[in-house]
Amino acid sequence: MFDRESFERSKREQAFAQSNDKNLRRISLDFVVESDKYAYGYQWTWLGVPVIQLPQDILITQEIIWNTKPDLIVETGIAWGGSIVLYAAILELIGNGRVIGIDVALPDKNRREIMKYPFSRRITLYEGSSVEPDIVSKVVAEFSRGEKVMVLLDSDHTHDHVLQELRMYAPLVTPGQYLVVSDTVVDDIPIQEHRPRPWSRGNNPKTALNAYLKETDRFEIDDEIDAKLLVSYSPNGYVRCTR
Numbered sequence: 001m002f003d004r005e006s007f008e009r010s011k012r013e014q015a016f017a018q019s020n021d022k023n024l025r026r027i028s029l030d031f032v033v034e035s036d037k038y039a040y041g042y043q044w045t046w047l048g049v050p051v052i053q054l055p056q057d058i059l060i061t062q063e064i065i066w067n068t069k070p071d072l073i074v075e076t077g078i079a080w081g082g083s084i085v086l087y088a089a090i091l092e093l094i095g096n097g098r099v100i101g102i103d104v105a106l107p108d109k110n111r112r113e114i115m116k117y118p119f120s121r122r123i124t125l126y127e128g129s130s131v132e133p134d135i136v137s138k139v140v141a142e143f144s145r146g147e148k149v150m151v152l153l154d155s156d157h158t159h160d161h162v163l164q165e166l167r168m169y170a171p172l173v174t175p176g177q178y179l180v181v182s183d184t185v186v187d188d189i190p191i192q193e194h195r196p197r198p199w200s201r202g203n204n205p206k207t208a209l210n211a212y213l214k215e216t217d218r219f220e221i222d223d224e225i226d227a228k229l230l231v232s233y234s235p236n237g238y239v240r241c242t243r
Helices: 004-019 022-036 055-068 082-094 108-114 118-122 133-141 159-172 184-188 205-213 223-229
Strands: 044-046 049-051 072-076 098-103 123-127 149-153 178-181 219-221 238-241
Touching (some): 004 223, 049 082, 118 123, 133 159, 178 205
């Protein structure tokens, strides 16, 4: 007979055991580094719309949304839009909630792809920098008292930009919900010479998150998520709001 409680306990134990396996962790990071040379994270879609993430990160975000059931999800940096289509689809299954997506560029073709689904009524799009006061004001205006709010940051990955985003958007996250800071792995890998970017070790989302966590006591890194992911673009980037 299936025992779900025992199954979940075993999963947790195995997750932390694999996380303590130094060789496995090295292999996992090597995979991230080597596969990026072939744009591995660009090869996935949700309902036909590109999602620029690793499958593990896509799946864990789905788990978080299903388990915490936020009323409002805010994502900065939506690219093609597959991620917010994913969030809206899950909220449709839950039967409640909406999504705000922000990007500096939202071409009409991308908008049409994002808004073509029956559940797209749950999606609101804003074009502009996530740190522009006008954009932040529009996002704040979407809030209703008592709502559960989740935030995902995936735009400009420089330290200064992410830290500014954190100071603007992290206070909106409500207790029990998650703040997700994407691409923290940049601080753990060599400079991507095949893909030059203005961010690298010492100047990236992880350094910004570490700095922000020194400014607040409202969040804690979810170690269990890190333990079971192994292969992730966002190690230590799944942060739970505790108060």
